Amino acid sequence: MLSNACKYAIRSVLYLAIHSNELKKIGVKAITEELETPQPFLAKLLQQLSRDNLVSSTKGPNGGFFLSDIDKQNTIWNVIESIDGTDKFDNCFLGLKKCNGENPCPVHFIVVPFKETILADFRDKTIEKYVASMEGTRQVITLKDLDSF
Protein backbone atom coordinates (compact mmCIF):
# COMPACT_ATOMS: atom_id res chain seq x y z
CA MET A 1 0.00 0.00 0.00
CA LEU A 2 2.39 2.67 1.18
CA SER A 3 6.02 2.64 0.03
CA ASN A 4 8.80 2.34 2.57
CA ALA A 5 9.66 5.92 1.81
CA CYS A 6 6.17 7.01 2.75
CA LYS A 7 6.13 4.94 5.92
CA TYR A 8 9.40 6.52 7.00
CA ALA A 9 8.02 9.96 6.20
CA ILE A 10 4.80 9.49 8.14
CA ARG A 11 6.58 8.16 11.17
CA SER A 12 9.09 11.00 11.00
CA VAL A 13 6.37 13.61 10.93
CA LEU A 14 4.59 12.02 13.86
CA TYR A 15 7.87 11.71 15.69
CA LEU A 16 8.64 15.37 15.16
CA ALA A 17 5.11 16.31 16.17
CA ILE A 18 5.62 14.56 19.49
CA HIS A 19 9.22 15.41 20.25
CA SER A 20 10.09 18.68 18.58
CA ASN A 21 9.03 22.31 18.51
CA GLU A 22 10.46 25.68 17.45
CA LEU A 23 12.79 25.60 20.41
CA LYS A 24 13.74 21.96 20.24
CA LYS A 25 14.96 20.98 16.80
CA ILE A 26 16.06 17.47 15.96
CA GLY A 27 18.75 16.41 13.49
CA VAL A 28 18.37 13.72 10.85
CA LYS A 29 20.79 11.51 12.69
CA ALA A 30 18.76 11.49 15.88
CA ILE A 31 15.55 10.82 13.99
CA THR A 32 16.95 7.89 12.04
CA GLU A 33 18.30 6.38 15.22
CA GLU A 34 14.91 6.56 16.83
CA LEU A 35 12.93 5.32 13.86
CA GLU A 36 15.59 2.86 12.69
CA THR A 37 15.54 4.06 9.10
CA PRO A 38 18.44 4.54 6.66
CA GLN A 39 20.02 7.88 7.37
CA PRO A 40 20.70 9.49 3.97
CA PHE A 41 17.43 8.16 2.61
CA LEU A 42 15.42 9.79 5.35
CA ALA A 43 17.38 12.98 4.82
CA LYS A 44 16.09 13.08 1.26
CA LEU A 45 12.54 12.51 2.44
CA LEU A 46 12.78 15.28 4.99
CA GLN A 47 14.08 17.60 2.28
CA GLN A 48 11.04 16.77 0.21
CA LEU A 49 8.69 17.33 3.12
CA SER A 50 10.45 20.58 3.83
CA ARG A 51 10.01 21.76 0.24
CA ASP A 52 6.30 21.04 0.59
CA ASN A 53 6.13 22.89 3.90
CA LEU A 54 5.15 19.83 5.86
CA VAL A 55 8.12 20.06 8.18
CA SER A 56 10.24 23.06 9.15
CA SER A 57 14.01 23.15 9.36
CA THR A 58 16.92 25.42 10.07
CA LYS A 59 20.50 24.98 8.96
CA GLY A 60 23.66 25.51 10.89
CA PRO A 61 24.69 24.66 14.42
CA ASN A 62 21.75 23.72 16.62
CA GLY A 63 19.70 23.47 13.50
CA GLY A 64 17.50 20.57 12.64
CA PHE A 65 13.94 19.63 11.84
CA PHE A 66 10.82 20.45 13.77
CA LEU A 67 7.11 20.91 13.39
CA SER A 68 5.77 24.39 13.85
CA ASP A 69 2.23 24.87 15.11
CA ILE A 70 1.27 25.64 11.54
CA ASP A 71 2.90 22.44 10.31
CA LYS A 72 0.79 20.53 12.80
CA GLN A 73 -2.34 21.67 11.01
CA ASN A 74 -1.42 19.49 8.05
CA THR A 75 -2.54 15.89 7.72
CA ILE A 76 -1.01 12.48 7.10
CA TRP A 77 -2.74 12.69 3.76
CA ASN A 78 -0.59 15.68 2.87
CA VAL A 79 2.49 13.63 3.67
CA ILE A 80 1.31 10.82 1.43
CA GLU A 81 0.60 13.32 -1.36
CA SER A 82 4.12 14.66 -1.01
CA ILE A 83 5.97 11.33 -1.02
CA ASP A 84 3.93 8.66 -2.79
CA GLY A 85 1.11 10.52 -4.41
CA THR A 86 -2.39 9.34 -3.67
CA ASP A 87 -3.29 7.69 -6.97
CA LYS A 88 -2.84 4.17 -5.71
CA PHE A 89 -5.67 4.64 -3.24
CA ASP A 90 -8.01 4.55 -6.19
CA ASN A 91 -6.67 1.28 -7.56
CA CYS A 92 -8.44 -2.03 -7.39
CA PHE A 93 -6.97 -4.45 -4.88
CA LEU A 94 -6.81 -7.19 -7.52
CA GLY A 95 -5.59 -5.00 -10.35
CA LEU A 96 -8.75 -4.26 -12.30
CA LYS A 97 -8.54 -1.13 -14.40
CA LYS A 98 -11.10 0.63 -12.27
CA CYS A 99 -12.32 0.11 -8.75
CA ASN A 100 -15.99 0.77 -8.52
CA GLY A 101 -19.13 -0.78 -7.14
CA GLU A 102 -20.65 -1.38 -10.54
CA ASN A 103 -18.01 -3.86 -11.67
CA PRO A 104 -16.58 -4.89 -8.32
CA CYS A 105 -13.82 -7.43 -8.02
CA PRO A 106 -14.37 -10.26 -5.53
CA VAL A 107 -12.82 -8.36 -2.63
CA HIS A 108 -14.18 -4.93 -3.45
CA PHE A 109 -16.72 -4.87 -0.66
CA ILE A 110 -14.12 -5.91 1.86
CA VAL A 111 -11.53 -3.39 0.70
CA VAL A 112 -13.68 -0.30 0.29
CA PRO A 113 -14.84 0.06 3.89
CA PHE A 114 -11.27 -0.31 5.06
CA LYS A 115 -10.04 2.22 2.57
CA GLU A 116 -12.70 4.70 3.58
CA THR A 117 -11.96 4.30 7.25
CA ILE A 118 -8.24 4.77 6.99
CA LEU A 119 -8.62 7.51 4.43
CA ALA A 120 -10.90 9.45 6.74
CA ASP A 121 -8.31 9.01 9.47
CA PHE A 122 -5.55 10.35 7.24
CA ARG A 123 -7.50 13.14 5.59
CA ASP A 124 -9.64 14.56 8.33
CA LYS A 125 -7.37 14.62 11.36
CA THR A 126 -4.65 17.21 11.65
CA ILE A 127 -1.28 15.95 12.77
CA GLU A 128 -1.98 17.73 16.04
CA LYS A 129 -5.18 15.80 16.61
CA TYR A 130 -3.55 12.63 15.42
CA VAL A 131 -0.90 12.87 18.09
CA ALA A 132 -3.48 13.75 20.72
CA SER A 133 -5.45 10.62 19.96
CA MET A 134 -2.27 8.55 20.04
CA GLU A 135 -1.61 9.67 23.56
CA GLY A 136 -5.04 8.55 24.63
CA THR A 137 -4.55 5.03 23.33
CA ARG A 138 -0.83 4.59 23.94
CA GLN A 139 0.03 4.02 20.33
CA VAL A 140 3.60 4.19 19.14
CA ILE A 141 5.63 4.97 16.06
CA THR A 142 8.87 3.43 17.27
CA LEU A 143 9.54 0.75 19.79
CA LYS A 144 11.96 3.12 21.42
CA ASP A 145 9.40 5.69 22.43
CA LEU A 146 7.25 3.44 24.52
CA ASP A 147 7.82 5.69 27.48
CA SER A 148 7.56 8.98 25.66
CA PHE A 149 4.14 10.03 26.82
Next chain:
Amino acid sequence: MLSNACKYAIRSVLYLAIHSNELKKIGVKAITEELETPQPFLAKLLQQLSRDNLVSSTKGPNGGFFLSDIDKQNTIWNVIESIDGTDKFDNCFLGLKKCNGENPCPVHFIVVPFKETILADFRDKTIEKYVASMEGTRQVITLKDLDSF
Protein backbone atom coordinates in the same frame (compact mmCIF):
# COMPACT_ATOMS: atom_id res chain seq x y z
CA MET B 1 -0.18 -5.10 -0.63
CA LEU B 2 -0.12 -7.67 -3.41
CA SER B 3 2.43 -7.36 -6.21
CA ASN B 4 1.25 -6.97 -9.79
CA ALA B 5 2.49 -10.49 -10.40
CA CYS B 6 0.26 -11.81 -7.67
CA LYS B 7 -2.75 -9.84 -8.85
CA TYR B 8 -2.30 -11.26 -12.34
CA ALA B 9 -1.95 -14.75 -10.90
CA ILE B 10 -5.06 -14.54 -8.75
CA ARG B 11 -7.16 -13.20 -11.58
CA SER B 12 -5.81 -15.87 -13.91
CA VAL B 13 -6.72 -18.64 -11.53
CA LEU B 14 -10.22 -17.27 -11.05
CA TYR B 15 -10.55 -16.81 -14.78
CA LEU B 16 -9.54 -20.39 -15.41
CA ALA B 17 -11.87 -21.58 -12.67
CA ILE B 18 -14.76 -19.91 -14.43
CA HIS B 19 -13.92 -20.54 -18.07
CA SER B 20 -11.86 -23.72 -18.30
CA ASN B 21 -12.02 -27.40 -17.47
CA GLU B 22 -10.28 -30.63 -18.48
CA LEU B 23 -12.01 -30.49 -21.83
CA LYS B 24 -11.66 -26.80 -22.46
CA LYS B 25 -8.10 -25.62 -22.10
CA ILE B 26 -7.07 -22.03 -22.59
CA GLY B 27 -3.77 -20.71 -23.97
CA VAL B 28 -1.68 -17.96 -22.41
CA LYS B 29 -2.47 -15.66 -25.26
CA ALA B 30 -6.21 -15.90 -24.76
CA ILE B 31 -5.86 -15.36 -21.02
CA THR B 32 -3.68 -12.28 -21.36
CA GLU B 33 -6.08 -10.80 -23.83
CA GLU B 34 -8.95 -11.25 -21.44
CA LEU B 35 -7.15 -10.04 -18.34
CA GLU B 36 -5.12 -7.39 -20.16
CA THR B 37 -1.81 -8.47 -18.69
CA PRO B 38 1.65 -8.69 -20.32
CA GLN B 39 1.83 -11.95 -22.21
CA PRO B 40 5.32 -13.37 -21.47
CA PHE B 41 5.10 -12.23 -17.89
CA LEU B 42 1.87 -14.06 -17.27
CA ALA B 43 3.35 -17.12 -18.98
CA LYS B 44 6.05 -17.16 -16.32
CA LEU B 45 3.50 -16.87 -13.57
CA LEU B 46 1.42 -19.71 -14.96
CA GLN B 47 4.55 -21.86 -15.12
CA GLN B 48 5.15 -21.13 -11.46
CA LEU B 49 1.55 -21.95 -10.56
CA SER B 50 1.81 -25.12 -12.59
CA ARG B 51 4.95 -26.19 -10.75
CA ASP B 52 3.07 -25.71 -7.49
CA ASN B 53 0.09 -27.68 -8.80
CA LEU B 54 -2.26 -24.75 -8.58
CA VAL B 55 -3.12 -24.88 -12.27
CA SER B 56 -2.96 -27.76 -14.74
CA SER B 57 -1.58 -27.61 -18.25
CA THR B 58 -0.88 -29.70 -21.31
CA LYS B 59 1.57 -28.97 -24.09
CA GLY B 60 1.15 -29.38 -27.79
CA PRO B 61 -1.68 -28.55 -30.16
CA ASN B 62 -4.95 -27.88 -28.35
CA GLY B 63 -2.95 -27.69 -25.18
CA GLY B 64 -3.25 -24.91 -22.67
CA PHE B 65 -4.06 -24.18 -19.06
CA PHE B 66 -7.06 -25.26 -17.05
CA LEU B 67 -8.24 -25.93 -13.55
CA SER B 68 -9.03 -29.51 -12.67
CA ASP B 69 -11.59 -30.27 -9.99
CA ILE B 70 -8.70 -30.98 -7.67
CA ASP B 71 -7.09 -27.65 -8.51
CA LYS B 72 -10.32 -25.95 -7.52
CA GLN B 73 -9.94 -27.24 -3.99
CA ASN B 74 -6.99 -24.91 -3.49
CA THR B 75 -7.34 -21.37 -2.18
CA ILE B 76 -6.34 -17.86 -3.16
CA TRP B 77 -4.01 -18.06 -0.21
CA ASN B 78 -2.14 -20.89 -1.94
CA VAL B 79 -1.71 -18.67 -4.97
CA ILE B 80 -0.32 -15.86 -2.84
CA GLU B 81 2.06 -18.29 -1.16
CA SER B 82 3.26 -19.43 -4.56
CA ILE B 83 3.85 -15.99 -6.10
CA ASP B 84 4.47 -13.39 -3.40
CA GLY B 85 4.86 -15.35 -0.22
CA THR B 86 2.70 -14.42 2.72
CA ASP B 87 5.22 -12.72 4.98
CA LYS B 88 4.08 -9.24 4.19
CA PHE B 89 0.70 -9.92 5.70
CA ASP B 90 2.38 -9.85 9.08
CA ASN B 91 4.00 -6.47 8.55
CA CYS B 92 2.92 -3.27 10.21
CA PHE B 93 1.11 -0.84 7.91
CA LEU B 94 3.41 2.00 8.96
CA GLY B 95 6.64 0.00 8.95
CA LEU B 96 7.15 -0.84 12.62
CA LYS B 97 9.31 -3.89 13.19
CA LYS B 98 6.43 -5.87 14.54
CA CYS B 99 2.70 -5.54 14.21
CA ASN B 100 1.00 -6.42 17.44
CA GLY B 101 -1.63 -5.09 19.77
CA GLU B 102 0.80 -4.45 22.59
CA ASN B 103 2.75 -1.80 20.74
CA PRO B 104 0.25 -0.82 18.09
CA CYS B 105 0.97 1.87 15.54
CA PRO B 106 -1.68 4.55 15.12
CA VAL B 107 -3.60 2.65 12.45
CA HIS B 108 -3.19 -0.82 13.90
CA PHE B 109 -6.78 -1.15 15.05
CA ILE B 110 -8.06 -0.07 11.67
CA VAL B 111 -5.79 -2.38 9.70
CA VAL B 112 -6.12 -5.57 11.70
CA PRO B 113 -9.85 -6.14 11.25
CA PHE B 114 -9.47 -5.62 7.52
CA LYS B 115 -6.53 -7.98 7.35
CA GLU B 116 -8.40 -10.64 9.26
CA THR B 117 -11.45 -10.34 7.07
CA ILE B 118 -9.64 -10.57 3.78
CA LEU B 119 -7.32 -13.24 5.07
CA ALA B 120 -10.24 -15.40 6.11
CA ASP B 121 -11.69 -14.89 2.65
CA PHE B 122 -8.45 -15.99 1.00
CA ARG B 123 -7.59 -18.82 3.33
CA ASP B 124 -10.89 -20.48 4.09
CA LYS B 125 -12.71 -20.51 0.76
CA THR B 126 -11.71 -22.94 -1.93
CA ILE B 127 -11.41 -21.52 -5.42
CA GLU B 128 -14.56 -23.45 -6.21
CA LYS B 129 -16.53 -21.73 -3.47
CA TYR B 130 -14.94 -18.44 -4.31
CA VAL B 131 -16.26 -18.59 -7.84
CA ALA B 132 -19.67 -19.72 -6.63
CA SER B 133 -19.96 -16.69 -4.37
CA MET B 134 -18.85 -14.44 -7.22
CA GLU B 135 -21.73 -15.63 -9.34
CA GLY B 136 -24.17 -14.77 -6.60
CA THR B 137 -22.99 -11.19 -6.34
CA ARG B 138 -22.05 -10.52 -9.95
CA GLN B 139 -18.43 -9.80 -9.24
CA VAL B 140 -15.87 -9.69 -11.98
CA ILE B 141 -12.18 -10.25 -12.59
CA THR B 142 -12.05 -8.57 -15.97
CA LEU B 143 -14.22 -5.95 -17.51
CA LYS B 144 -14.52 -8.21 -20.50
CA ASP B 145 -16.36 -10.98 -18.72
CA LEU B 146 -19.29 -8.96 -17.55
CA ASP B 147 -21.62 -11.29 -19.40
CA SER B 148 -19.87 -14.51 -18.49
CA PHE B 149 -22.31 -15.82 -15.91
Next chain:
DNA sequence: TGGAAAAAAGACATCATTATCTTTTTTACT
Protein backbone atom coordinates in the same frame (compact mmCIF):
# COMPACT_ATOMS: atom_id res chain seq x y z
C1' DT C 1 36.12 36.70 10.55
C1' DG C 2 36.98 31.75 10.61
C1' DG C 3 35.46 27.25 11.67
C1' DA C 4 32.13 23.89 12.55
C1' DA C 5 27.46 22.11 12.38
C1' DA C 6 23.66 21.13 9.97
C1' DA C 7 20.39 20.92 6.05
C1' DA C 8 20.06 21.16 0.78
C1' DA C 9 21.24 19.51 -3.47
C1' DG C 10 22.86 16.54 -6.89
C1' DA C 11 25.16 12.51 -8.63
C1' DC C 12 25.68 7.82 -8.20
C1' DA C 13 24.93 2.74 -6.81
C1' DT C 14 22.11 -1.30 -5.74
C1' DC C 15 18.23 -4.16 -5.83
C1' DA C 16 13.73 -6.21 -6.68
C1' DT C 17 10.06 -6.13 -9.68
C1' DT C 18 8.41 -6.21 -14.02
C1' DA C 19 8.81 -7.47 -18.58
C1' DT C 20 10.70 -9.52 -22.92
C1' DC C 21 13.18 -12.66 -25.94
C1' DT C 22 15.04 -17.05 -27.42
C1' DT C 23 15.50 -21.90 -27.23
C1' DT C 24 13.86 -26.42 -25.83
C1' DT C 25 10.49 -29.92 -24.91
C1' DT C 26 6.19 -32.14 -25.42
C1' DT C 27 2.28 -33.56 -28.00
C1' DA C 28 -1.43 -33.81 -31.36
C1' DC C 29 -2.50 -34.30 -35.98
C1' DT C 30 -1.71 -35.29 -40.96
Next chain:
DNA sequence: AGTAAAAAAGATAATGATGTCTTTTTTCCA
Protein backbone atom coordinates in the same frame (compact mmCIF):
# COMPACT_ATOMS: atom_id res chain seq x y z
C1' DA D 1 7.78 -39.53 -39.84
C1' DG D 2 7.11 -34.68 -40.20
C1' DT D 3 5.13 -30.46 -38.87
C1' DA D 4 2.96 -27.21 -36.15
C1' DA D 5 1.11 -25.75 -31.71
C1' DA D 6 1.70 -24.96 -27.25
C1' DA D 7 3.92 -24.86 -22.65
C1' DA D 8 8.59 -24.95 -20.14
C1' DA D 9 12.84 -23.13 -19.36
C1' DG D 10 16.49 -19.99 -19.35
C1' DA D 11 18.75 -15.69 -20.46
C1' DT D 12 18.42 -10.95 -20.80
C1' DA D 13 16.52 -6.11 -20.49
C1' DA D 14 14.00 -2.07 -18.50
C1' DT D 15 12.16 0.26 -14.71
C1' DG D 16 11.34 2.15 -10.34
C1' DA D 17 12.30 1.98 -5.47
C1' DT D 18 15.73 2.13 -2.28
C1' DG D 19 19.90 3.55 -0.54
C1' DT D 20 24.63 6.02 -0.49
C1' DC D 21 28.15 9.46 -1.32
C1' DT D 22 29.95 14.04 -2.24
C1' DT D 23 29.59 18.87 -2.63
C1' DT D 24 27.31 23.21 -1.60
C1' DT D 25 24.87 26.45 1.16
C1' DT D 26 23.41 28.44 5.37
C1' DT D 27 24.01 29.75 10.02
C1' DC D 28 25.72 29.91 14.59
C1' DC D 29 29.36 30.88 17.65
C1' DA D 30 33.87 31.66 19.38
